[in-house]
Amino acid sequence: MDFTLPEQAEAFRREVRAFLEQELPQGWAGLALGGIGSAEGWELHKRMAAKLAARNWIALHWPRAYGGQERSYYEQMVFKEEMGYFRAPGIDGWATNMLAPVLMLYGSEEQKREHLRPIARAERYWCQGYSEPQAGSDLASLQTRAVREGDFFVINGQKTWTTNAHHSDWIFMGVRTDPEAPKHKGITFILADLRTPGITIRPIMDLAGHHEVNEVFFDNVRVPTRNVVGEVNRGWYVMAALLDFERSGIGQIGGATRALEEIIEFGRTAKLDGRRLRDDPRLRHKLAELRVELEVARVMSYRIGWMQSNGQVPNREASENKLFSSEFTQRMYNVAMQMLGLYGQLPTKGKWSKLNGRVSDQYLVTVPVTIYAGSSEIQRNIIAQRGLGLPRG
Numbered sequence: 001m002d003f004t005l006p007e008q009a010e011a012f013r014r015e016v017r018a019f020l021e022q023e024l025p026q027g028w029a030g031l032a033l034g035g036i037g038s039a040e041g042w043e044l045h046k047r048m049a050a051k052l053a054a055r056n057w058i059a060l061h062w063p064r065a066y067g068g069q070e071r072s073y074y075e076q077m078v079f080k081e082e083m084g085y086f087r088a089p090g091i092d093g094w095a096t097n098m099l100a101p102v103l104m105l106y107g108s109e110e111q112k113r114e115h116l117r118p119i120a121r122a123e124r125y126w127c128q129g130y131s132e133p134q135a136g137s138d139l140a141s142l143q144t145r146a147v148r149e150g151d152f153f154v155i156n157g158q159k160t161w162t163t164n165a166h167h168s169d170w171i172f173m174g175v176r177t178d179p180e181a182p183k184h185k186g187i188t189f190i191l192a193d194l195r196t197p198g199i200t201i202r203p204i205m206d207l208a209g210h211h212e213v214n215e216v217f218f219d220n221v222r223v224p225t226r227n228v229v230g231e232v233n234r235g236w237y238v239m240a241a242l243l244d245f246e247r248s249g250i251g252q253i254g255g256a257t258r259a260l261e262e263i264i265e266f267g268r269t270a271k272l273d274g275r276r277l278r279d280d281p282r283l284r285h286k287l288a289e290l291r292v293e294l295e296v297a298r299v300m301s302y303r304i305g306w307m308q309s310n311g312q313v314p315n316r317e318a319s320e321n322k323l324f325s326s327e328f329t330q331r332m333y334n335v336a337m338q339m340l341g342l343y344g345q346l347p348t349k350g351k352w353s354k355l356n357g358r359v360s361d362q363y364l365v366t367v368p369v370t371i372y373a374g375s376s377e378i379q380r381n382i383i384a385q386r387g388l389g390l391p392r393g
């Protein structure tokens, strides 16, 4: 089997690397703790997004009619991998990787014209209003209500865990438009401007002490009916298609590659309390195992790109990819924490801190990766039912 990518993709990889080496600050190790959730992180994210937009790299593989470059999926894939490897901010994943492909599939021409170009130009940022206090894994039980009044839907209810809502301009969401219908059949997918009166956004602080997620409240919020994507009461299918795009990402692998390289290099060279880490055969074994797993995760991600380049929509493959790469990332930071012992708990740069003081933060930050975008249990259910053909439990 030949795992090499087309030369055009590898040439583009070199171009992206050169760009990132030039544009990111000297000695760049990634955003400060708190990521794009913090005010400084967000400013940097927007500055980088503007530079990417100037090269039209946000919309790499979109059709030219919507402002894209019609580059191949492989080029899109190496772009994401390098952005992840360099820990570069600048891509609004909710807009570019999730909403945009769904608008191309289900949106009206008017919606495509209204939203795709501002995404490609990094002028409009998006968040995802799926989860509610009583609807997470069982998303179809969502209760946020939308009642039609003329040319508007009036929305009341609450979304939760809404990442980046505090920086976003718009939200795409599922709302219940027919409470009498079976739960999957009474949902509508709608787009709302977050400046509309009646919307309140409140922060939720996470385990690591950062502000990334929010609660979003809707109190008689009037949203034009022309903002419905697809058909009224058939929004479940649009929401599900978007989830497949969400779970197909490869950026995580680029980031994990960089992190594992740093962890292995530390294990190879460092001494802690007079003890050379490389002399511990258990640690050597664990690191080797992680290195092998990383390659497995990479190949799984490439497979998604290959499917997309053949016009297929990955479904259980996207779940396999999400499940393996998210659990791998947790295993990796677990080993890193064990390797550093008490030093791992020093969170910021300083005399005693190791690996830029990032390990303990990442150990905490990666706890929810097996929850968001569908928990590991939900991914296993999808793989069991749609991949292995097993009956519903």
Ligand SMILES: Cc1cc2nc3c(=O)[nH]c(=O)nc-3n(C[C@H](O)[C@H](O)[C@H](O)COP(=O)(O)OP(=O)(O)OC[C@H]3O[C@@H](n4cnc5c(N)ncnc54)[C@H](O)[C@@H]3O)c2cc1C
Residues within 6 Å of the ligand: 127, 128, 129, 130, 131, 133, 134, 135, 136, 137, 138, 160, 161, 162, 163, 164, 213, 368, 371, 372, 373, 374, 375, 376, 377, 378, 381
């Ligand atoms: C950091 C973070 C960011 C997020 N960002 C967003 C966002 O931007 N937008 C958004 O809409 N949502 C977001 N979410 C919400 C996320 O999608 C949900 O948390 C997730 O779907 C799980 O739902 P829940 O929290 O309600 O848990 P529950 O659904 O209540 O699940 C609780 C536990 O039960 C298990 N479980 C549930 N059902 C089954 C089943 N059928 N079979 C086996 N096990 C099951 C789950 O795996 C889990 O372990 C985010 C969450 C986090 C933690």
